[in-house]
Amino acid sequence: MQFSEYFEIAVDDEDDWFDPILDTDTRLFVDPFLIFKESDGPWSTAHQELIGYFDRAFKLLSGHEDNRSSLQYKRVVGLMEFHEPEEFCLGYVATGTSGAGAGTGLAKQITEAIREAVKRGLDKGMAHFEELGVLVERINRDRISDMTLSILKHRFIEYTQKIAGELGLELQPLEVANSVYEPMRKRWVTGTFDLPRNPFTGKAVLLVPKRFLRELPTLNPDDWFDYSETTLRDDLNLTVMENVNSKEIVRLARTRAELIREWTKDREGQAARPYDVDRDPKGFHNWNRLAARFVSSHPISAQDGESVHDFMGRVVATFKRYIEHERGWSLLYNDDTNKPKHEVSVQLLFKGIVQYYCLANGVRVDREVYLGKGPVDFAFTRSAFERVLLEIKKMTNNDYWDGLEKQLTSYLTSDQCGFGWFLAVRYDDRPVSVSRTKDLPKRTASAARETGFDLRAEWIDARPKASASNL
Incomplete structure (x- = not known):
């Protein structure tokens, strides 16, 4: 359910703010480079505040970078501990809106990046903290976004209050974790603010401007490598540099740190390129609105005495109809x-x-x-005695048959659940897709006989179809 749907407000492309899905994180990220591009208005000083936070860490660690047991090093680790800002409903979390954030392990990783930067003189004049992500692994888009949202959370609180006031929304006094920074004690504390409430988490909702969102940060390790590849290839006397992994990028960046600053200076001349939220070409969030529209015109009611397993069969059939006959495939x-x-x-x-x-x-x-060795895609529960597990796989997935015969049956065993569904999605007419479509019924029946579980399968035809006007 989206923010606008819950609060019953109309939104259009002219609105400045992103309309989040309240019960599932959207796989978009706040890019600090897009904030850097703000030249006027209330956000024009935000990037400097962001860099100022890291400047404090650089100054604290400078002169102590070789002593990991020093008080200064430990304080920097504390500064780099960021809890996942779940109020924004953004990021990689697959279920709900509660992610991992930067715990002690990742905070040490970020501190190591700061240490490497100090040793290479990159602490002087740093204008983009994303440079740290080139010096160590694991400082990925999720972490960069989380750090940005955490450090600037007070600004997003003010922004949300402004939008909510314009919309006339009901606000509640809600605690927001790690929203107030105490400079004397060098730690984040909880503050209480009047904000919209997320009905799924009971916590505050914080909004962000659409123009700050991207699928990838502008400044990322792969982009640094693309920028530096020719120079590195010439300097290292290499004819080709293919399949370079993140570990190798870090090693190369540490040997040629001057290229990092050169890269960020070059990228500053580029125009801001946020994700097109309104068009949503990758389908990161519009699926929710379109699905709700379809469901409202195609209601399903449980029948008397109907099991969850049979009810899910009718739901699966409706989903199949949506994909195959209502242009859901698009x-x-x-x-x-x-x-x-x-x-x-x-x-x-x-x-x-x-x-x-x-x-x-x-x-x-x-x-x-x-469950057991990994996550099942979906679990549907009516009571302690009525539960169904469901897996979805592309027909071209290398683990396609394992999804049915090993993963799903393993999850059912771990969950002590006897009912499972397997949905296979077909996108093309390649031989592997044709054969897997043909073999799905018998392989499902065979797995059911061998395990004793009530297994059911359905294949969904997601191959592109001509519109009626073109027939």
Whole structure:
């Protein structure tokens, strides 16, 4: 459910703020480079505040970078501990809106990056803390976004209060973790603010400007490597540099630190390129709105005495109809390349359809539930005695048959659940897709006989179809 849907407000492309999905994190990230590009208005000083936070860490560690047991080093580790800012509903979390943030382990990793920067003189004149992500591994887009949101959280609180006031929304006094920084004690503390409440978490909702969102940070390790590749190749007398992994990029960056500052200076001349939130070419969030529209015109009600397993069968059939006959398949392809989206896209679209049916019929939906050796895609529960697990796989997935015969059955065993569904999504007519479509019924029946579980499978035809006007 989106913010606008819950608060019953109309939104359009002219609105400045991103309309978040309240019960699932959207896989978009706040890019500090886009904040850097703000030359006037209330956000024009935000990037300097962001860099100032890291400047304090540089100054604290300078002169102590070789002593990891020093008080200064430990204080910097404390400064780099950021809790996942779940109020924004952004990032990589597959289920709900509560992620990992930067715990002590990652805080030490960031501190190591600061240490490497100090040793190489990059602490002087740093204008973009994303440079740290080139010096160590694991400082990825999620972490960069989380750090940005955490350090500037007070600004996003003010922004949200401004938008909420303009919309006339009801606000509640809510605690916001790690929203106030105490410079004397060098730690983040909880503050209480009047803000909109997320009905799914009971916590505050914080909004962000759409123009700050990207799929990847502008300044990222791969972009540094692309910028520096020719120089590195010439200097290292290499004819080709292919399949360079993140560890190798870090090693190369440490040997040629001057290229990092040269790279960021070059990129400053580029125009800001935020993700097109309104068009949503990758389908990161519009699936929720489109799914809700379909469900409202295609209601399903549980029948008397109907099991959850049978109810899910009717829901699966409705989803199949949506994809195959209501142009739902078009949401599973990237607008800019016409190539199939990542498998998570079909999972999110499926969630968007089934969550409304299940909510209306007393069935709880949980996504990415960890059972045994890994997470099952979906669990549907009506009571302690009525539960169904469901897996979704692209037909071209290398783990396709394992998804049915090993993963799903393993999850059912761990969960002591006897009912499972396997959804196979077909995007093309390649031989592997044709054969897997043909073999799905018998392989499902065989797995059911061998395990004793009640297994059911359905394949979804997501191949592009001509519109009626072109027939």
